[in-house]
Amino acid sequence: MSKYSSAYSSEKLIPRIIDDIARTHPDVLYAEIPNDAHSCQAGFRKITYKDLANAINGLALWIERTLGRGLNFETLVYLGPHDLRYILMLLAAVKAGYKMLFPSSQFAIQGILALIEKAAGKALLTPVCIPPTGAAIIEASQLSHYQIPELSDLLDVEHSTYAFEKSFEQARAEPFVVLHTSGSTGFPKPITWTHDWALSFGTEISLDAPEGYETMLNALPHFRALSMYPRFHAGHIFTCLLYPVFGGTVAIYPPSERPPGAAVALETLQATQTDLVFFGPLHVTELYNDSSLLDKISQHVKRISWAGGDITDTAGDAVNSKVLLMVGLGATEMGNWPTIRSKTWDPADWHYAQFHPAMNMVMEHREASIHEAVIKRRTEGHEQPIFKIYPHSDAYATGDMFVPHPKKPDLWRYYGRADDMLVFLSGEKFHPLGVENFLSHHEKIENALVMGTGKRSSILLIKLADGTSVDSIWPIIEEMNEQCPLVARVTRDRILVARPEKPFVVTPKGTVQRRATVELYSKELDRYM
Template sequence: MSAGPKTWPKLHHTLLPALLSSIADQYPSLSYARFPRDPDDISKGYRRFTFAEVANAVNAFAWWIDQNVGKLGEEQKNGSQTLVYMGPTDIRYAVFCLGSVVAGYKMLFPSPRYGSEALGKLIETVDAKVLLSPETPCPAEADIIEKKKGVVTKLQAPSVDQLFAERVAVYPFTKTFETCKDEPMICLHTSGTTGFPKPILWTHNWIASQSQTLNLPLPASFTHHDYHIRYQKDRRGRLLVTGPPFHASGIFNMVLYPLLLGTKPIYSQLGATPEEAVDRAISALEALHTERVAASGSATEVSQKVVDCVSVVPTCIEYMAKHPEKLDQIVQRSHSLRYGGGSVSRTSGDTISDKIHLVCGIGSTEQGIWPNILRTDDDMKCDGRWEYMTPHPALNLQFRPVSEDAGQTMYEAVMVRNNGEDWDGYVQPLFRCFPDLKEKSMGDLFIRSQRATDLWKHHGRIDDLLVFLSNEKFFPAIAEQRITSHPGITEALIVGTRRPKAALIVRLEEGFKLDDVWGKIEEVNVDSPLYARVTKDMVIVAQEPFLKTAKGSIRKADMLRKYSKELDKLYNEGI
């Protein structure tokens, strides 16, 4: 029996639990994912989970649900009942996601980074009655259970060791795609950037559409922008994941990429700050290299690169650009870097792309990952090429001009529904979430490249727009990126909506003062309109890391609430 397929199977209309079982039956020893043996000590190395082991654990969890939550009748196994889980970064997210479907339920994996009020509202909205608790619950869990007493039942979730302890009988799962395509597979939620997170359902039909999205036929002379993470015999799609597993990109990394692309996710320990995340990624890469050397008996050049890609949030890119010695350690062990969830300053991106292939990804919970493509002869190091993207034509995006910013036309990305005939009947996942719509704004703004009409640079979100009391408008994303490119500045947020002028919330690197970085802020001011320029008396120096969504973007509404008193004081004194 071969250790793996020659090419990865493209079975768009096969339910994910059935796809897992099929691959496990054919290639039982094929690696599914790897996690630290000890989440507190990466030096102890990695535990590898095979497809056969994960498939068995999925069956074990389905049986566990029957025994501990309640066995559903066949007519009730439609995903209408929701189980909630917030736990550490381990293989259980994949097992619970797929096992709940087998047992007729669906999972909700809320971000534990939100407070108990936001989490409670989310759980109430989806009418969840059961919360599965890990060995060490998240801080908000006790408050949620207390407030939902008599409504939400808490159960101790099975541990990784329990799920993988012994072989169990196969749980009967006979559903077909046609009979359940409109049933939910999992419940996710919006990022909560501008308010409370809202639930979003991915149906089996959404998954099928996403499978098509990831495997759209390529136009001539193009390749996939994410080719490094795709399964190939000579390039195994090894992806070091530095982010959490509980949001849309987390489900892609742990469930969709392994099953639909053959990606092999490898998880580092999570970091609370960019510095910690990068340091832990480096430690993970060194642990993998140590294992490789021990297995081969020789630290040859072949063993230098231990992963094909490292996935990080934009703030980590900014941090690495300011710390070249850490960037060099990443470059030594990986073929590429990818980021998503926000933009990166030109200065930082140029620094990174000069040393390693840098990939810019974009997506949303409703649409999933955008299938961007690259020309096979593209030089990603050439004049900022790394920050531009070319969406696959099947995505049917229209870029509509909306306004000018610093002399450049900005375009709003609007997705138009495909007719269901072209591209082998492909309809974008977005319209599985919004079946009655013919088109929908993606909420993203772009600038067109002057070199090629099919190259687009992300310029922020429409809801980033600041509208001052004068009704003058300003998009702060580029200014914020330029400010954070200073080595002494960690994070920056420009505010001013319904205010007379702009203010800046900034967090500085240790040892820096506002005077040390003021020159950079003044440099950015020169290119900003008068009403958006930040004066020195309108700056708040934050002492704590900014509040972030799971994908690493700033929770602007929460930041405004957190610093409301300080901002009110600035504006009252500054008028």
């Protein structure tokens, strides 16, 4: 059990922890949400655990009245605005005997429908105001459709208690929620967390740091955190449910009807006190591109935790000079990897992470200085979250590649995915992420993808800014080539310019879906040896 939530509850199942805190410590703060879905000017509403439990009860009662009691953890699908109802839906569904699936609204409809089919979705739930993606699914599928209560009706009305009386041993292997992969290697795949998985996550974020080190919760106990992750994203559930319940943190919500950019984050930070912001790489890049925005944000928060993709050294150095950057690592199936920092940590090492020894992470050499992170099952102490999903494995190769710090042992920098590695006809290998990032962060280049597996040398697919020609960026490509081995260097005749009718396929995190984009240009690529 987490040492932070144990001050309020000895329970292990999240619905029971929330009910227990609501009963014994009703005024403990869970979150703050804007009173206006479009602005922070009307102030924030404090949501206590009593409020949270009451709203969950109201929604669980609505689910049972509308759909009946769940018999075998049937899957319900929800699409809605970026508000508190994602968390309420998750927990109300568990209480009512169902499990939730939260598809990304940024996927193509075909991808969402394939995901719903794989997860055996029973019904689609939306707010009264149906989002465009929800309307498209209603039209394209046979799912029954129901409209859930407004958030104000769930929070402002006192609801009857909806009991959840299972013990942890009874429920530990039962589903908690269904999320999905990012879709970077094809259609998204469902990933089911169990209650046991959730408790393992809570244990990992609450680990004590070795002597001379600190974890995020050691450094900022009971921190107030603004999360800018999409509400359907695992990062949202990490930061707005699991961290509050197991870590005693307070979730700060931005206005739900505004695009979740850095400008909205600033408006939120100006309206309520916040210790930490959870950002994606696009948000950090926004700050780099707008020094005035960066200056203003630095006046209201001192730490930014970023995750979900890489950022350039130039962008990170600029932001880190004003706000301390903390790299976050992990994945939907593995959770948020527990990291530690020396109490004498050099802020200049913002791009590096040191993993908690209890994670049992081993870096296995793959190519040149590149290593793959492999999690080994522990024989003592807690069992890591990944082995709740793969219980018969003793090791899990994450597919995440890292390079070591040139001078400091145990510090590692994320380098890319194993499945991004190019293998040329000669058998030589090259990982393209570094040079792709180099190109993509140039103002004349909107996106870049280096390909070459099964070819004699690299091929560059590039999306240029309006009014830009290949000739005008050739000096940039020459500079990129200086960073590459001979086999990976790009010549003028091996450059493909992306066409408007064939845009790069991107994930909800904004990163390029490599396989889908390569398939989109397969005919063009076949012309090259």
